[in-house]
Amino acid sequence: MDNLYRDFILEHYKNPHNKGVLDPHDLHYADSNPTCGDEMSITLLLESDRVTVADVAFEGRGCAISQASASILTDTLRGQTLDQIRALDPQAVLDELGVPIGPARLKCALLSYKTVQGAVSGGVAEWPEMAEAM
């Protein structure tokens, strides 16, 4: 019916990839979107080089967009270095979702991005400029 909720998103929402908590893990960060109550927590395990992602998992609750975006984003992280992840463009995350995201849902779509940034940046993360104040 609707291009936002096309099967791809709903499929990720209903059957998310990388769901859970890694134990042990090297990096962890949890965040939320207070305006809608979405919550997200991410754990990362590094290779012995300490800069490459070996494994990743997320836990969260909230809308389909926030959960699907976490599922899709975490799929792309294995094998990436922390620097590569820090350099990630939030627009790329939106593009990855492949459906139009209105201004009021940018924070839903980018909560996983923000949480990942918090994990790879020592626990400090800001909303990307585009999602600020929406």
Added chain:
Amino acid sequence: MDNLYRDFILEHYKNPHNKGVLDPHDLHYADSNPTCGDEMSITLLLESDRVTVADVAFEGRGCAISQASASILTDTLRGQTLDQIRALDPQAVLDELGVPIGPARLKCALLSYKTVQGAVSGGVAEWPEMAEAM
């Protein structure tokens, strides 16, 4: 040219009636319109009954409307009782002027009214409701 400045008003402005200060007098009040700097002072002399106006005079400076309205208004006061003057309708003063008065000039037109009211009411006068806050 203009119905506001028709001869009647300009004539009163250029040659005002009742101009001056009565000495002696029974009642006196001075007032001003701070927004345009118009000033007005009125003296009244009463008959021996202490309630009927025997004579009246005004002094003032300001725009043609404020000065002409004082000239015209004071012409009507002799022989009136203080109660009659207190009961004066400000609309009657405007009607007496006989020309349309825009909202921004109501205080010009009614400064003489207010000053007369101050004189006959023991030194307390308010702008009539219609001229308030303009």
Added chain:
Amino acid sequence: MAVETSKQVIPGAFSGTALRGDFPVFDRPTGSGQRLVYLDAAASSPKPRTVIDTMADAYGHHYANVHRGIYELSEDATRRFEQARKAVAGFIGAPSEREIVFVRNATEAINLVAYSWGRTNVHSGDLVVTTQLEHHANIVPWQQLTREVGAELAYVGLTDDGQLNLDDFEAAIARGPRLVCVSAVSNALGTINPVAELTAKAHAAGALVLLDIAQAAPHMPVDVSAIGCDFAVLSGHKMLGPSGIGALWGRRELLDAMPPFMTGGNMILRVTLEGAEWNTVPQKFEAGTPAIVEAIGLGAAIGYLNALGMASVREHERYLFEHAWAALHEIEGVRLLGPGDPAIHAGVISMDIEGIHPHDVATVFDSLGVAVRAGHHCAQPVMDRYGLPATTRASFYVYNDLDDVTALTDAVRACQRLFGGA
């Protein structure tokens, strides 16, 4: 179908279907190609053509700065602006238009009272009472005020079905508050509060009453004189009027005694380097050039509502509410908030659809041409009270009809089907 329902004239009321012709927005094709089913009046209402045209005409042919212009155009603008003030006064039963202060919105009106009356009259140790069903606009300014002066802010709690807890109210009042702040209608739940009764009780306890009529004035007759409250606030944009205009009403003797809030041009009588003398009300509270044409537009909106009749507006919405509530009630997995009694429920329905986040609901609805609000509705304490992060809210107005109620229930079912396997 639309043809058929255009005949749905409720006894004593009017046809919402027919009124849609007055609102240009309904000519707009939706992205999904369906007709627009607008169910978000509680956030802001569409504008009828008469408001838009009145504003275009005012901007085009009757515009100049007001109050001090000594030329025809400015006098014309001033007359129309002041006429709008009269219209607002008449609409809410204010004794005089000089008690109407034009502001941007209900939020500014409350802030004005909190800054001006509040900073002067609320002192350390004093109590201010608000309720847990208020919009943030009727909470945060009081949090700020009470924190700043060292006063206390108490909240009247809610019953499980979304009404004010009257025992709580009595207990709060018994503590002798300076001010009681309450909304006539809750924007998050639709609850209609018994404001005349609450006002009488607050007054008996020596408190003043500020009434938030932002959700009441657009939808039902409101008479501040009959209610007896002391302040009332509203927003034009929720009642068919423009954005950028709202009103504070206050009893004259209160407004007279209050210091100004913002200062500058228009609100002064005389300024010297040493200080300033204030103008009389309402100008004392209208610093700078006001939202002239927006006030005039609000006047036109009031004209439109008056022509319908506010009792009919209320009747119309009540009719839609009853049908919608009953139909939604039948759908499994839908939880409805607020009281079920239509006598105390405005045309606002807040719901939770089990297992589907309201943000997703709103997006799916949008794809069906149905515009609803999803979120906390600027009333997070209400959400907290009912253990929800957000709800989906549908709100009715004059242009809605039973087709819209059907579109709403259809959308709920479509959404459930889509997420069925979740």
Added chain:
Amino acid sequence: MAVETSKQVIPGAFSGTALRGDFPVFDRPTGSGQRLVYLDAAASSPKPRTVIDTMADAYGHHYANVHRGIYELSEDATRRFEQARKAVAGFIGAPSEREIVFVRNATEAINLVAYSWGRTNVHSGDLVVTTQLEHHANIVPWQQLTREVGAELAYVGLTDDGQLNLDDFEAAIARGPRLVCVSAVSNALGTINPVAELTAKAHAAGALVLLDIAQAAPHMPVDVSAIGCDFAVLSGHKMLGPSGIGALWGRRELLDAMPPFMTGGNMILRVTLEGAEWNTVPQKFEAGTPAIVEAIGLGAAIGYLNALGMASVREHERYLFEHAWAALHEIEGVRLLGPGDPAIHAGVISMDIEGIHPHDVATVFDSLGVAVRAGHHCAQPVMDRYGLPATTRASFYVYNDLDDVTALTDAVRACQRLFGGA
């Protein structure tokens, strides 16, 4: 005559005569049956058709509440609203649109700074500096602030020809003020102040600078980044835009550090019964539903001005000023205020006609179709400085031409004839 002057295209600029076709108000017959000669832009400007049409279209087809609506119509409105913020930022050279706070008018913008920045940063014994040529909006809020916190307010005086007394300025700055508040262009005299130089000096002395660009932004290029000031304020209604909308620009780090002014919806991230967390800028300062369509209308006005080019606007007005000043100068009994040098005089001429009160002047002018302002122009300290209760002020804008200059001088002569025997 109008046909002839429509050819008066100033080199590099445009024809005011031709532009009149863009402004519906010039179709309006005046009471006296003459064409409208509008010389009151400094109070508020007429609106071009594009602004009126953009607003009507926005109200009719793109209106909903902004920011939180999860449906197409609300996203559409949000996009247009935020686009207008970008337009304002670009227009005044602000580094980021997130530094633009929408307010009702310049007056509110100044009050916002006085309440939020002022109450936080100005303390007992501190100094705030303003000038004697400010509009009341840039005086009274500072009187209130300094009185409330026990600080001092100092005024930079004026020279006989209406310029800031720079010795006075240096002396005031030397005392280490917290803030210097100055207008880029005086509305009462037309003086253009050397704001970049003043800002540099104030900064060197450790003061912040608030620039009132209400009379500059509409009439000449303004670049707040190049000037280097810290805050700037403007009103949309003076620059071809709607009433009810204005803007505060502030440097991001200042805005970030400031507490909110008004509180309520939109400006919060989270509200509980215990307190609230603020949103980021600019939303932190935009409590409640903003003047959505008015912001969009301001964006359209900026589009119109940008198409003309602000350098051309300035050139056009300078041309009219030079002609008007020279012609009025020749009339016996007319006293002109402000500097005669067109390089430091905007298109605003304040005058005194000997023996005739400005109120009478304006009324007589009105009967000739000439709209000017008579009064203190919300700048009583300026009037006091020059020993006048009021002046007659003519102010030019893009739609004026040399015919209007002639109408002005003719009106002065007619007025003198009428009062001749006084």
